Amino acid sequence: MLSRAAEAIYWMSRYVERAESVARLIEVHLTLTLDQPAEERQWSPLIYISGDEVDFRRRYGHATESAVLHFLTFDLENPNSVLSCLRSARENGRSVREIISSEMWESINAQYLGVLDATRTTVDREDAHEFYKNIRMFGHLAEGLAAGSMSHGEGWHFSRLGRLIERADKTSRILDVKYFVLLPSPEHVGSPVDDIQWSAVLKSASAFEMYRKKYGRIFPARVVEFLLLDREFPRAVLSCMTRAAESLHAITGTPIGSFRNRAEQQMGRMRAELEYSDAKALIASGLHEYLDDLQGKLNAIDDDIFETFFARRPIVRS
Template identity: 55%
Template sequence: MLSRVADSIYWLNRYVERAENIARFIDVNLNLILDLPSGPAQQWDPIVYTTGDQELFYQRYGQATQETVIQFLAFDRDYPNSILSCLRLARENARSVREVISSEMWERVNRFYLMVKEAAQQGPHLSQLHDFFTEVKLASHLFAGVMDATMTHGEGWHFGQIGRLLERADKTARILDVKYFILLPSLQYVGTALDELQWIALLKSASAYEMYRKHSRQHRINPREVASFLILDRQFPRSIQFCLIHADRSLHQITGTPADTWRDPSERALGRLRSELDYLTIDDIMEQGLHEFLDKLQLQMNHVGDCIYETFFAIRPLQPSESPLLSQRQAQLT
């Protein structure tokens, strides 16, 4: 497969997943704000921090309010990680590989983009925002389902899976880090009803609340169990461990390298990260500090992404020793 094609399918899926996750964060916060007594900044600042682009936001918008944060994260044309920008970039990547993806995939991502574009032009009313973000999440699920059902599960499909799963793992780590490190206004709220409401919101942002309740035997939300579930659970499809396990499987399907071995830097980086999580317990994580662990984990996942780019997508000039024509010519002259 051409590196250009693999790169486009990888980012097509990564952008669609990113748009869905942003919609999750905003929608859950809209519901949470109805139950919490805190001021607007305490409710919307953390959502900006999940993006890692808080400096850009404050430079352009100043204060974090419901209106400014939703405009920035959902509809800002100049912010490359807004829902609108993500869908525009996803559509451009899909357009460039229309000969490889199925027509149903192209139709889905095109409709998805046009739906978000129309909402950005009209500026949905507050009462319509929940419906809009629900539509974004459903459109992302529909795209993933159409891709699974209509695209050959070969190299292209596996590159798409890797993009989707790495993006999902990154966003799960970010939202968990934000809750644990900066979301609570004061330590006095730890263990209170306010604290529990925010942990429930976190679980709902990952569509994990119901599965966590089935998994946990405790009546109250336990932060250690929530962290363990979202980081280490091997069966829940939005946990970090699950995402890395299946991304690693897709990577080995692409390279043909046997499982638990490596041949290139991307296999080594992803396999090493996955193996580290295999032998961790929540006690190990808490001992080193959840924020410190998640911060390091995000850096490692960024490194995995860089290795995948260098291994599969980067275009390098052909060296003379690598050219078969030059090699043949040199052989004739000697």
């Protein structure tokens, strides 16, 4: 397919996924803060997860609830706000609307217009839950519409690739920030943990119920294992990368386990590393460093995908 179109589909999906992640984080945090005394309510971790703290401090200063909510939801100067993400998803979608299905385009368009409409009214705390839930459900709708209304050819695989790489990145960020706040040093691993806070970490990745089914009581090492290394949970980093590799190899036709370009090579290495890791050892050798490195590798894979498929290649005469 057209390189330009493939890139637009890839980014359309990434932005939809990013909007969903931001909405889910806010929704979980809104609920969490209700269980805390007013003076302990912290909104800054949400900014750390987004990675945009410099911009936020410069333009807003103190991380109050209303400032953080506005920054993450409606601020069009913040490229990672829900509204910015939906707008970018829509602009990319518009440029490939003849390739994605009409249903996909219309749902993205309607979602963007809906959130844009909400900027004109203020979202009350009473409506906030419903508002963010709606965006979260939209993420599922978009994924389902892609799976159910688009042929599972090259375009769909680029869409899936974008979504999964974005998802792996967000799960690792949630874990990084929360873990850092909740468990400053490895020695605390065995000590009693804040059940509410750790449940919130899992809920931020829609992982709470599935974790319970698998492990029951909450232990930090288990949470790390579940969010990073689980093979079945669809938001776990390993699970995301396994399916992302399927799509990457479906696009190129290279058998899994071998590689013909850097994107395939880097993704294969990362999967192998995750497949042979164990959570306790990762924590012992420094989880933050590990996650930092993981995010760097995800960025490198994104660059490789760009170079392999999207960049304007020089003319090669036949």
